[in-house]
Amino acid sequence: MFPQVAEDCLEACRPTWAKETYRKASYVVEAYLEPKLRKESIATLNTPTTIKVPTSIYEQAPSLTSKARQYLGQMIEYAIRHGLRDEGRRLNLRSALPKTSKGHIPAVTLPNEVQRLVQAIAAYESPVTRAALQFAMLTAQRPAPIRCPKTSQEGQKLQ
Incomplete structure (x- = not known):
């Protein structure tokens, strides 16, 4: 059944994934995939059922x-590799997602807009998120360099 294969696949991927990747994958599987596919057999899972x-x-x-x-695609590949699903029986989920617009994210460029930005950042409940946003605002850094900064001496990521 799907839940067992999902669990086995997550455990197989765990050693190669970062902790946060594993946490997110586990969350997505437990919160969204398993409730919908709990009764489905991985061997007979088909695109029309899964596309929903x-x-x-x-x-x-x-x-x-x-x-x-x-x-979900990784779990199907895992099932094929382990003989739980016939070779070549992949799911076609490419067109399953509605198109989303990835518009321009505006920047605060005027002094009178800065006050609203500071107030919006202060309203975040999570102290970690609030601190990261304040740091980004004060240093004009993008999120990736803040999340994984490099030291100036060794050039290695800080953990």
């Missing part, structure tokens, strides 16, 4: 939809 899952996830959490599709 990313669509329902999109309605609840659009940002997780592509990850859910990715994890």
Whole structure:
């Protein structure tokens, strides 16, 4: 059944994934994939049945939809590699996701807009998120360099 294969696949991927990747994958599987596919056999899982899952996830959490599709694809590949599903029986979920617009993210460029930005950042409940946003604002850094900064001496990422 799907839940057992999903669990086995996650455990197989765990050694090669970062902790956060594993946490997110586990969350997506437990919260979104397993409830919808709990009674499905991985051997007979088909595209028409499965295509409904990313669509329902999109309605609840659009940002997780592509990850859910990715994890589901990995589980199908895992099942094929381990003889739990016939060779060549992959799912076609590429067109399952609605197109989203990836518009321009505006920047605060005027002094009178800065006050609203500072107030919006101060409203975040999470102290970690609030601190990261304040750091980004004060240093004019993008999120990736803040999340994985490099030291000036060794050039290695700080953990």
